Amino acid sequence: MTSEHSARPTISDVAAEAGVGRSTAARTLGGYGYASEEVRERVLAAAERIGYRANALARSVSTGVSHTLGLIVADLANPFFGGVARGISDASRERGFDTLVLSTHEDLAEEVAATNVLIDKRVDGIIVASAALEAGAAGHIEQARSSGIPVVLVDRAVPGLDIDAVVIDNRAAARDAVAHLVAAGHRRIGFVWGPPLAERPRRRRDLVGVGTGNQWTDGERLQGYLDALDDEGLAFDVELVMVGAKTEENAQAEVARMLELPEPPTALFCTENDAMTGSLRALRNAGSRVGETMSLIGFDDSSWAAVMEPPLSMIEQPTLALGAKAAEVLFATIDAGSRGGAPELHTLETRFIARASVAPPNVN
Amino acid sequence: MTSEHSARPTISDVAAEAGVGRSTAARTLGGYGYASEEVRERVLAAAERIGYRANALARSVSTGVSHTLGLIVADLANPFFGGVARGISDASRERGFDTLVLSTHEDLAEEVAATNVLIDKRVDGIIVASAALEAGAAGHIEQARSSGIPVVLVDRAVPGLDIDAVVIDNRAAARDAVAHLVAAGHRRIGFVWGPPLAERPRRRRDLVGVGTGNQWTDGERLQGYLDALDDEGLAFDVELVMVGAKTEENAQAEVARMLELPEPPTALFCTENDAMTGSLRALRNAGSRVGETMSLIGFDDSSWAAVMEPPLSMIEQPTLALGAKAAEVLFATIDAGSRGGAPELHTLETRFIARASVAPPNVN
Numbered sequence: 174m175t176s177e178h179s180a181r182p183t184i185s186d187v188a189a190e191a192g193v194g195r196s197t198a199a200r201t202l203g204g205y206g207y208a209s210e211e212v213r214e215r216v217l218a219a220a221e222r223i224g225y226r227a228n229a230l231a232r233s234v235s236t237g238v239s240h241t242l243g244l245i246v247a248d249l250a251n252p253f254f255g256g257v258a259r260g261i262s263d264a265s266r267e268r269g270f271d272t273l274v275l276s277t278h279e280d281l282a283e284e285v286a287a288t289n290v291l292i293d294k295r296v297d298g299i300i301v302a303s304a305a306l307e308a309g310a311a312g313h314i315e316q317a318r319s320s321g322i323p324v325v326l327v328d329r330a331v332p333g334l335d336i337d338a339v340v341i342d343n344r345a346a347a348r349d350a351v352a353h354l355v356a357a358g359h360r361r362i363g364f365v366w367g368p369p370l371a372e373r374p375r376r377r378r379d380l381v382g383v384g385t386g387n388q389w390t391d392g393e394r395l396q397g398y399l400d401a402l403d404d405e406g407l408a409f410d411v412e413l414v415m416v417g418a419k420t421e422e423n424a425q426a427e428v429a430r431m432l433e434l435p436e437p438p439t440a441l442f443c444t445e446n447d448a449m450t451g452s453l454r455a456l457r458n459a460g461s462r463v464g465e466t467m468s469l470i471g472f473d474d475s476s477w478a479a480v481m482e483p484p485l486s487m488i489e490q491p492t493l494a495l496g497a498k499a500a501e502v503l504f505a506t507i508d509a510g511s512r513g514g515a516p517e518l519h520t521l522e523t524r525f526i527a528r529a530s531v532a533p534p535n536v537n
Numbered sequence: 538m539t540s541e542h543s544a545r546p547t548i549s550d551v552a553a554e555a556g557v558g559r560s561t562a563a564r565t566l567g568g569y570g571y572a573s574e575e576v577r578e579r580v581l582a583a584a585e586r587i588g589y590r591a592n593a594l595a596r597s598v599s600t601g602v603s604h605t606l607g608l609i610v611a612d613l614a615n616p617f618f619g620g621v622a623r624g625i626s627d628a629s630r631e632r633g634f635d636t637l638v639l640s641t642h643e644d645l646a647e648e649v650a651a652t653n654v655l656i657d658k659r660v661d662g663i664i665v666a667s668a669a670l671e672a673g674a675a676g677h678i679e680q681a682r683s684s685g686i687p688v689v690l691v692d693r694a695v696p697g698l699d700i701d702a703v704v705i706d707n708r709a710a711a712r713d714a715v716a717h718l719v720a721a722g723h724r725r726i727g728f729v730w731g732p733p734l735a736e737r738p739r740r741r742r743d744l745v746g747v748g749t750g751n752q753w754t755d756g757e758r759l760q761g762y763l764d765a766l767d768d769e770g771l772a773f774d775v776e777l778v779m780v781g782a783k784t785e786e787n788a789q790a791e792v793a794r795m796l797e798l799p800e801p802p803t804a805l806f807c808t809e810n811d812a813m814t815g816s817l818r819a820l821r822n823a824g825s826r827v828g829e830t831m832s833l834i835g836f837d838d839s840s841w842a843a844v845m846e847p848p849l850s851m852i853e854q855p856t857l858a859l860g861a862k863a864a865e866v867l868f869a870t871i872d873a874g875s876r877g878g879a880p881e882l883h884t885l886e887t888r889f890i891a892r893a894s895v896a897p898p899n900v901n
Contacts, residue, residue: 184684196685241654249622249638255614262640266647271654274613274638276626283630290605290635294658320548321560421840446840453844476785476810477841480817 191219242272242503243291245284245301249276253473253492254302257327260496261300268504270297279304285313291322298323298503306388308333323506327499329389330518337506339499339519343390346488346523347397347444348404350470353486353525354440355405358533359468362407363431363438364398365424366391366448367414374416377409391419394444394472413438415448424451432459439534440468446475449485469530483529491521555583606636606867607655609648609665613640617837617856618666621691624860625664632868634661643668649677655686662687662867670752672697687870691863693753694882701870703863703883707754710852710887711761711808712768714834717850717889718804719769722897723832726771727795727802728762729788730755730812731778738780741773755783758808758836777802779812788815796823803898804832810839813849833894847893855885
């Protein structure tokens with residue numbers, strides 16, 4: 174268009190000045206891809222001669238602000254984390270930040286690698302739903318923070334870890350749901366998704382707390398179930414708690430087992446969607462009718478639950494709000510430059526959605 | 538532990554040498570957070586004096602390999618994209634690459650911003666499910682590639698864009714599904730999720746192709762529906778195609794409208810899960826019974842579909858394989874240094890899962 178360089182030289186101008194191809198110039202200036210040392214020096218010298226402006230990355234190095242957050246979650250295929258990610262990215266975008274998401278498949282080694290990637294990519298803050306069961310397994314999170322990167326936990330607190338967390342009140346939500354079943358007259362209530370123990374323990378105390386391998390959320394939900402039994406003075410029966418792999422298949426097998434007990438449950442509390450669909454498969458195979466011979470309450474509402482026949486009563490988690498709050502807490506820490514005082518546990522409320530899957534016990 | 542520096546000086550050693558706090562040294566060396574110019578120089582000089590090794594980021598700048606891929610998708614809360622992301626990250630991890638995911642909410646401006654973030658973060662390649670309807674809107678994708686970053690499209694081809702794409706055969710899948718309904722005796726088949734047009738066009742040709750605002754996948758599925766009608770010599774009726782917002786609420790409203798037609802449909806083909814749940818709401822309100830007075834086939838199988846009463850016949854998408862193939866094509870391009878020849882469209886097959894939601898027409 175013009176024979177002179179415009180006020181703002183482009184990569185093509187640098188390429189022409191250096192006598193290299195445009196993509197070679199772009200790679201060298203951007204710092205990606207391969208270029209020989211000789212070409213590299215030629216391109217950088219050309220860039221300096223014509224006053225090519227450093228790219229956004231170089232600017233972020235010099236200013237120390239890259240305007241990106243990192244989010245580490247266990248499983249992106251779970252719509253719950255999709256909702257949390259959406260809440261975070263909506264809130265971040267209002268502040269001009271982009272969100273980079275990494276998924277760890279509940280694997281602690283992958284979580285450590287993901288944390289290192291985010292440190293390397295110099296994000297301004299990290300939000301993590303950690304697979305660590307306790308502080309001793311969360312050295313990577315401490316490390317990120319001691320490198321100067323603010324960190325906030327989301328969905329899962331990590332007992333003993335001195336870091337702010339934004340969670341829902343899992344224990345109260347579970348307690349309320351089970352209380353609904355008790356109010357409808359149920360005394361034998363199955364709990365689907367228990368700890369991943371290889372063998373069913375005999376004693377209640379071996380089901381809860383450390384050593385069961387339970388995530389914090391799962392442990393809280395089980396504790397809420399036990400709270401409700403205690404509130405109502407109901408007997409605890411370890412046979413009514415699922416143990417083993419947290420899969421749809423194992424939920425189906427465990428509910429099938431419960432249905433064969435001398436005194437089978439008349440109601441089930443399912444703490445995950447896969448626990449619910451596995452339970453529904455077992456109930457169908459046994460000819461048990463939801464809302465008639467079996468009452469059901471699930472956790473984490475889905476548009477499918479509302480169109481089931483009968484529609485399922487569910488606990489709704491505020492996924493977008495959970496993400497938005499985590500972003501808010503993180504930005505407050507970023508703005509303050511450091512987090513002062515004791516770590517805070519921010520707890521959001523859930524909502525119980527009563528539909529038609531709970532009825533009085535009917536043990537025909 | 539020792540009064541001499543070990544063979545490999547740490548950030549703490551640099552901090553002590555520079556007379557600053559450990560986190561200040563970490564921030565300066567890592568390039569994140571704030572530090573005054575004076576402190577910065579002091580830390581960098583100290584690092585040089587004691588031979589502190591540059592961090593992984595600096596190494597990746599000098600070697601040009603950061604070992605990260607970027608993935609840009611429309612909506613992380615959609616389990617379909619969660620599955621694709623999982624397929625990509627599993628395949629990348631085998632190669633020692635991490636995957637950074639960004640979600641754009643079907644907004645082209647957000648997609649452009651996400652692409653710039655990935656260029657700035659110097660990923661080694663980008664996989665994108667683009668919101669661009671045609672090549673003219675995909676300048677940012679061309680730009681990434683001309684900066685030397687290989688790009689592969691996933692799930693959605695972009696007509697006219699000269700880039701490899703990995704997709705499913707949406708048109709054949711839709712054609713097969715509708716052929717199933719025709720084989721069961723249906724002649725009036727509703728199509729739920731049509732183009733987002735404000736008004737229902739009168740002519741078939743205004744429903745398909747450019748100017749309808751349809752994503753490539755949606756357009757292909759509609760075309761497959763039309764193919765099946767043509768194959769069977771059935772009349773096309775524009776009243777049987779949903780138009781307007783692609784939401785569960787609008788699907789419900791459009792199916793309610795179809796049920797009021799003088800000749801209502803006896804079967805529905807739902808091309809998304811929200812289209813299915815919206816349809817199910819309308820059918821329930823109208824007292825229409827799935828698998829009896831209304832036959833149904835959906836797209837994108839879910840564990841919920843199998844536990845519905847009756848279980849729903851669905852098209853299953855190979856989400857993990859789609860992601861794995863996209864990663865494979867991207868790595869082939871990265872390994873080759875550049876992509877030669879014409880762009881390829883890699884097409885994966887879907888699977889039709891027959892359950893109990895299709896029966897002969899029964900218009901009582």
